[in-house]
Amino acid sequence: MIDAEEELVAAPPVAAARRRLRAGHPALLLAGIVLAALNMRAALAGVSPLLGEIGAHFHLAAAASSLVTTIPLIFMGLGSIAAPKLAARWGTEAVLCGALVALCGGIVLRIAPPVVALFAGCAVVGASIALLNVLMPGLIKRDFPERAAGMTALYSTAMILGATVSAATAVPLENALGGWQGSLVSWSLLAAVAAVVWVPQALLTRRGTGHGTPAATTVFAPQDGPKLSRSPLAWQVTLFMGSQSLIAYVIIAWMPTIFTDHGMDKAAAGLVFAFSTLVQMAGSFVVPMLAGRMRRQRLLGVTVAALMACGVAGLLLAPVAGAWLWAALLGTGQGGALGLALTMMVLRSGDAHTAARLSGMSQTGGYLLAAAGPLVLGAVHQVTGGWTVPLLLLLAVCAGIALLGMGAGRDRRIGDGRRA
Numbered sequence: 001m002i003d004a005e006e007e008l009v010a011a012p013p014v015a016a017a018r019r020r021l022r023a024g025h026p027a028l029l030l031a032g033i034v035l036a037a038l039n040m041r042a043a044l045a046g047v048s049p050l051l052g053e054i055g056a057h058f059h060l061a062a063a064a065s066s067l068v069t070t071i072p073l074i075f076m077g078l079g080s081i082a083a084p085k086l087a088a089r090w091g092t093e094a095v096l097c098g099a100l101v102a103l104c105g106g107i108v109l110r111i112a113p114p115v116v117a118l119f120a121g122c123a124v125v126g127a128s129i130a131l132l133n134v135l136m137p138g139l140i141k142r143d144f145p146e147r148a149a150g151m152t153a154l155y156s157t158a159m160i161l162g163a164t165v166s167a168a169t170a171v172p173l174e175n176a177l178g179g180w181q182g183s184l185v186s187w188s189l190l191a192a193v194a195a196v197v198w199v200p201q202a203l204l205t206r207r208g209t210g211h212g213t214p215a216a217t218t219v220f221a222p223q224d225g226p227k228l229s230r231s232p233l234a235w236q237v238t239l240f241m242g243s244q245s246l247i248a249y250v251i252i253a254w255m256p257t258i259f260t261d262h263g264m265d266k267a268a269a270g271l272v273f274a275f276s277t278l279v280q281m282a283g284s285f286v287v288p289m290l291a292g293r294m295r296r297q298r299l300l301g302v303t304v305a306a307l308m309a310c311g312v313a314g315l316l317l318a319p320v321a322g323a324w325l326w327a328a329l330l331g332t333g334q335g336g337a338l339g340l341a342l343t344m345m346v347l348r349s350g351d352a353h354t355a356a357r358l359s360g361m362s363q364t365g366g367y368l369l370a371a372a373g374p375l376v377l378g379a380v381h382q383v384t385g386g387w388t389v390p391l392l393l394l395l396a397v398c399a400g401i402a403l404l405g406m407g408a409g410r411d412r413r414i415g416d417g418r419r420a
Helices: 011-024 026-045 048-058 066-089 090-111 115-143 145-177 180-185 187-206 232-261 267-276 281-293 298-315 321-345 350-385 388-408
Strands: 006-009 217-218
Touching: 006 187, 026 115, 026 145, 026 180, 026 187, 026 267, 048 066, 048 115, 048 145, 048 180, 048 217, 048 232, 048 267, 066 115, 066 350, 090 115, 090 187, 115 145, 115 217, 115 267, 115 350, 145 180, 145 267, 187 298, 232 267, 232 298, 232 321, 232 350, 232 388, 267 281, 267 321, 281 298, 281 321, 298 321, 298 388, 321 350, 321 388, 350 388
Parallel strands: none
Antiparallel strands: 006 217
16 A cells, blocks of 8 residues: 555654654544544445446446446545645544545435436545545554554454445345445445544644644655656556456456346345455465565465456356355455555565555556456446356456566566666
8 A cells, every 4th residue: 555654754743742642542543543444445345236226226237337336446546646645734634534524425425316426426435445545554554663563454354344244234234224325325324433533633633733834744755766667567566456456346346246147146145245355354364474475476476366267267157156165266366466466565665665656656556457347347248248258358367467476576676777
């Protein structure tokens, strides 16, 4: 993830307020982190089991329905660019609070009657999640430097838990609340609770700064360090991040629909999808630990690509009969691929500043590339009338991930002079 704190030095009043907050209200800070993390995927994962109902309600074709998952990805990429600047101007805590308020509003906007409100709400949701994506890792490293690994594990687990619960309860909430609108809007309550917890933190850290005074100043100029756009290794890491994200968000958008199109009950399809999301924790925990102990990560890159390819092939050959197995393979591969992509941003960089810049390039480019996945495969499904060709295209992407993993997994550093 982009680390917004890596490039910033807090203004003295803000730094002092943060020290008081850590010393006097650690439980408030911890609760805020967990609640924000729970919101980082819940608003997206809860859409997938309901995509058919949303499309039918607005009379959308498959390609148009995929915009419900594509638009948030586009704005997750674009929003990542703005986050460090907003944090420098207003402070991380205030921007986090604002992002959660905006997320709550975006979730509600998605159920407004006109279809344009659905797409506008998706854009607000994506931009809000982008701010959370960027700000959370740096805040954890800054406020818990001695427990950064444990806190990162906690926040990552909470993020996956939020997505899992959202996916698993989407259909039951639809049945209980009278339609897909009630199911989607229910997650605005979680965002609202998280925003309330962040309000006092935002006020405490901004108190004492004058009107118009920035919360922080930047340490490095944007042009400092090696030229990432001229580094083949930087592009390999970026494309690896983007390709695995493409697979992940295609699965988020279309896995339940693939199951229901082959005769599975809608509630059961939601549970299988939720299980696939849950088992991502295994891959995201194990693979980075292995990667950190290896000079080369090429074998890991091929392995996670192979796991995803096996899961996609299963969806192609026997989608319902082996649904739980394919979900386990895909989830483990996706979690491992994401963990490996984030780890390689650090391992392929010579210093923290380069790592932060590479993270920014990979995350922004990755989400924009991933945004094409649900839309393109939805259009191909619409044209071909089935899932065979879309899944074959996903297998081709898995092959590309394996090749990118071979390149990005080399024992190289950006700027070390060895064609990196």
